[in-house]
Amino acid sequence: MTGIWQPRTITTEEFVKPGPTAALAALFDDQLPTPQVGDALPPLWHWAALAHWPVSSDLGTEGHTIRDGNSFLPPVDLPRRMFAGGSAEFLGALRVGDTVRRVARVESVTEKQGRSGRLVVVVVSIELYAPDGTLAVVEKQTIIYREAGVPTERAPDVESAAVVAPEGPPLQRHGPDSWRLWTDPTLLMRFSSATANPHRIHYDWPYATRVERYPGLVVHGPLMTLAAAEVHRLSKDPRPIAALSHRNCAPLFCGTTAELRPTPTAAGTTIAVLSHERLGSPETIHTRLDLTLA
Template sequence: MNGFEDWIGRSQSVADVLTLARANALDVTLGDKGGLKVGDALPPLYHWLYFWDVKPPAGLGADGHPAKGDFLPPVGFPHRMWAGGRVIFHMPLLLGATVTRTSTISAISEKTGRSGGLVFVTVRHELDGGEGIAITEEHDLVYRERALAASPAPIPTSAPQAPWMETIDPDPVLLFRYSALTFNGHRIHYDRSYAVEEEGYPALVVHGPLQATLMARLAARRLDAPITRFDYRGHQPAFDGTPLHICGRPTAEGAEVWTQQGQGPNMVATVYYTGPI
């Protein structure tokens, strides 16, 4: 682990205002009317729009992310991905509120995968809007030793059979706008030559958090009740140029939701909620 154990327990706190304009901009970007108002509850997973980590050009890595070694450990592997996470909603956060996010590195582990060495870093976030912890989140990052072997983009298939389903076109404009709204500089989402030639992807990559947000929105609309927990995990990347299906089905505790391009899911999630089916 090269001394990475010393990074476990490292913590930092930042504050941000849940501005109305940013939440409504995402709402419109995803096809809604953007009618949110100050004092409304922040929709599920919209907190990812805030707490930007703004670094000067000298503080960025070659991939466009903030360079490692500040808060995150200086893992030597060059390629990073958003692998999944778990989010618990204790109480609503209200638009217009000032929120403090405290982040702590809770785990670091090494594994070996098909692309070589992997390092997993789990960061625990606690968000407090002034009345106690509103959201507890564990966020899993994975660092890869080598770029992926070049592979073809998924072949579109007929829409999956699911009780709930919506389909979007994850085109470069949508990916750029989500990158801008979240201040995500990772080049795999907007720089096609970098994504293909440096990281080994066949096309631009659809953000993991964008897919998770689309799944949470689908579940929230269909369940019509507050979501209390959202556990999600990436299975395989999704790309621009191919329709992305957002699918779901109700369960006794809430719902199972997933995204899909071609064969098999891209991201899956389990949703827990309060209220009857």
């Protein structure tokens, strides 16, 4: 890491915005009602409803906010950033149109040596308080910074993502017990916009493939997680989500069809996002969402 940096707590008043909430509902296009002003947000939809864009002068080469000694996140000098997972407890409701208090802090910064080289693991904790002052959401997010990858051979379906057209709703039922997740560049662009995510790996093909050396555009980890949570809503299970944990295990590339497969557990449900990225290849788990149901 570079620069002189100390972790600090940031407390802000945030507006639960109807616009990005409606944008996320339009993106999923799954016939579920769009949350209106006064309605409770579905679990994790605060990733869109509370998102805000950084000013242009604060952006670095990759699209994220510049990390220096004055930034909230540590000044890690590694080019790849991945939202690796996290957890959340839902103790109360966040409602569209509310003004809520957000308390964020960096809990830990850990440098490690992994199979692909040096990496830094950053854990951020977030608390969201309802207008009456009660604690509504307790969340932890894990962010991993890694070294740039080496060029990889592109799978044919990944290459085709450059010209592929949208195929309607991204979530479609695939048999009685699973769903299909289809991504295209337009979907990734719309999700980046709804969640105020300027990271170039999700929309800039030359940057993603030539600078960060991915084989194609990268599907957002939060998009896979939210899609898995949406499968629970689509299942019509009346039990609300009391808590969840999620882990992004492997990148999914735009144009690769993924399956979302729910499995009942003692606590609730596990929903895996998985694919066969190449014909005949072993099954790859991209995201795992574990739900604790009330």
